[in-house]
Amino acid sequence: ICDDDFIRGLPKAELHLHLEGSLEPDLLFQLAARNGVEIGYDTVESLRAAYSFESLQDFLDLYYQGMSVLLTQEDFHDLTLAYMTRAAEDGVRHVEVFFDPQAHLDRGVALKTVLDGIESGLAEGKRAFGISSGLILCFLRHLDEASALAVLEQAAPYSHRLLGVGLDSSENGHPPSKFSRVFARAGAMGLKRVAHAGEEGPPDYVWQALDQLGIDRIDHGNRALEDPLLVERLRRDQMALTVCPLSNLKLKVVRDMAEHPLRRMLDLDLQATVNSDDPAYFGGYVADNYRAVQQALGLSREHLAKLARNSFTASFLDRAEKASAI
Numbered sequence: 001i002c003d004d005d006f007i008r009g010l011p012k013a014e015l016h017l018h019l020e021g022s023l024e025p026d027l028l029f030q031l032a033a034r035n036g037v038e039i040g041y042d043t044v045e046s047l048r049a050a051y052s053f054e055s056l057q058d059f060l061d062l063y064y065q066g067m068s069v070l071l072t073q074e075d076f077h078d079l080t081l082a083y084m085t086r087a088a089e090d091g092v093r094h095v096e097v098f099f100d101p102q103a104h105l106d107r108g109v110a111l112k113t114v115l116d117g118i119e120s121g122l123a124e125g126k127r128a129f130g131i132s133s134g135l136i137l138c139f140l141r142h143l144d145e146a147s148a149l150a151v152l153e154q155a156a157p158y159s160h161r162l163l164g165v166g167l168d169s170s171e172n173g174h175p176p177s178k179f180s181r182v183f184a185r186a187g188a189m190g191l192k193r194v195a196h197a198g199e200e201g202p203p204d205y206v207w208q209a210l211d212q213l214g215i216d217r218i219d220h221g222n223r224a225l226e227d228p229l230l231v232e233r234l235r236r237d238q239m240a241l242t243v244c245p246l247s248n249l250k251l252k253v254v255r256d257m258a259e260h261p262l263r264r265m266l267d268l269d270l271q272a273t274v275n276s277d278d279p280a281y282f283g284g285y286v287a288d289n290y291r292a293v294q295q296a297l298g299l300s301r302e303h304l305a306k307l308a309r310n311s312f313t314a315s316f317l318d319r320a321e322k323a324s325a326i
Ligand code: HPA
Pocket: 018, 021, 056, 063, 168, 169, 170, 196, 199, 247, 277, 278
């Protein structure tokens, strides 16, 4: 069988996927028309042409603009089901999705609207494709602690519907330490904790995420490799890293895929996984990410199978579920 079929055929868990970042230009235009939202681009092609980024912030500006078409429960349902449909084609069997409620609350969309729409999309994806799922509520780190605490309190009645909390948006200048009390509270609510760290930010932000936020998994983590003591800590604890190769290339975290640290992470015995981050913006879903690193880094089929197994090991499925998935 060819490499494409091999990659798609590997059962995978996707652990780093921003639902709002799976909003494809076609659906974005449909929702803009349905909701009468002006988006400032005339055609799908002109919008796609704008997807060229110099940095994380450059991308985030367009990402927040794009999600302004998401207003109703139906919008969130359609967005979620479109992702599940596409993920099924890539062999995704389980997904732990991120969403950014503060970016919707600030536009007058209620948390319940967002949650109900996403959940019905996930439920339909489970029925249609057999993909299991969990939800991770992310705090926007460019906003303040009070805003994060407020959304966490608002989410408290729905905490049984959440797997965990995460931390995303502009990294530099917004260290994990800013949210230590928020994450302590989330932990006390029985929620898992993850955080973006070491994407653009320094190794110190990864240390803070571990020691001050008590995280269960690191999103990205690329720059951890600059600090040998940190590498040893991650290796010893088998702390999972949710790595996103095409995202790293598009946001210029790496200059060239051949320089991507994923191969080094595997050689260092780190618990690395491959994910798509914001597939509508970065030009590929999860199988495209596997393919990109395979080609650029010369990964063997054993490497690819290890990455796919890691994705279940690093998931928040329970032991029995992991064992039956692998
Ligand atoms: N990094 C930080 N914030 C984000 C990302 C990312 O890759 N995608 C969506 N929000």
